[in-house]
Amino acid sequence: MLDAFVVPPNTIISSKGDSDVVDISTAAHRVFLLTLSITSTVEHESIDVTLLSSADGAAWDPKPVASLPQKFYAGEYPLLVDLSASTDARFVRAHWEVTRWGRGPTTPRFEVALRLREVSKEAWQEAQAEAQMLR
Numbered sequence: 001m002l003d004a005f006v007v008p009p010n011t012i013i014s015s016k017g018d019s020d021v022v023d024i025s026t027a028a029h030r031v032f033l034l035t036l037s038i039t040s041t042v043e044h045e046s047i048d049v050t051l052l053s054s055a056d057g058a059a060w061d062p063k064p065v066a067s068l069p070q071k072f073y074a075g076e077y078p079l080l081v082d083l084s085a086s087t088d089a090r091f092v093r094a095h096w097e098v099t100r101w102g103r104g105p106t107t108p109r110f111e112v113a114l115r116l117r118e119v120s121k122e123a124w125q126e127a128q129a130e131a132q133m134l135r
Contacts (some may be wrong), residue, residue, distance in 0.1 A: 002027045006051075006094045007114035010039070011085065012106050013047065022116060023128050029085040031119040034066060040075045040111035044102035046070050047110050051081060053089035077130040080119070092116070 006019045024032075036049055049071075050064035066081040083089050096110040 001120065002032070002116065002118040004032075004116050005113060006092070006116050007112055009113040010038070011112055013096060013098055013110045013112055014094045016097045017095070019114065021054075021091050021093050023057075023090065024083070024092055024116075025090040027118045029118055029121045029124065030086070031091075031124050032083065033079045033119055034068070034079045034081050035115045035117070036068055036071065036079075037113040037115070038071060038075040038077070038110055039113070040109075041072070041074055042100075042109055045098065045100040045108040045110070046072050047108070047112070048097045049114065050095050051092055052095055053083070054091040054093075055085055055088040057091040060093070061089075064095075065092070081116075 002024060004022050006022050032049060038047070047070070049068045051066040052060045053065045065083060065086060066079055068077055068079050071077060094113040094114050096133045098110060100106050
């Protein structure tokens with residue numbers, strides 16, 4: 001089961017950027033739980049995080065495979081990422097944009113981690129069955 005930090009814990013982000021590349025080719029199942037953990041932030045700032053995919057780890061698809069809604073506050077924000085239709089995606093990396101407004105310093109400051117965990121096929125099937133029952 002793949003379990004990797006796309007962005008290591010306690011990473012300070014103060015400008016836009018990209019994470020290191022994560023190889024997902026060894027994942028048995030192509031459904032992942034992406035969790036953004038914001039442990040520290042200041043007021044009047046936001047962060048946008050997207051997940052990009054690549055077949056070779058060099059050329060990146062310009063359209064993100066997943067996007068977290070814009071965040072402003074400390075907390076944990078999970079997102080289910082289904083890459084089963086993206087059969088050529090062998091690598092992923094995160095991209096983020098940050099902004100700050102208002103009084104005081106204009107440099108944003110977030111302390112974050114971004115974790116990517118493979119969801120087991122059994123757990124995925126169970127969740128789908130439960131969702132069908134609720135419809």
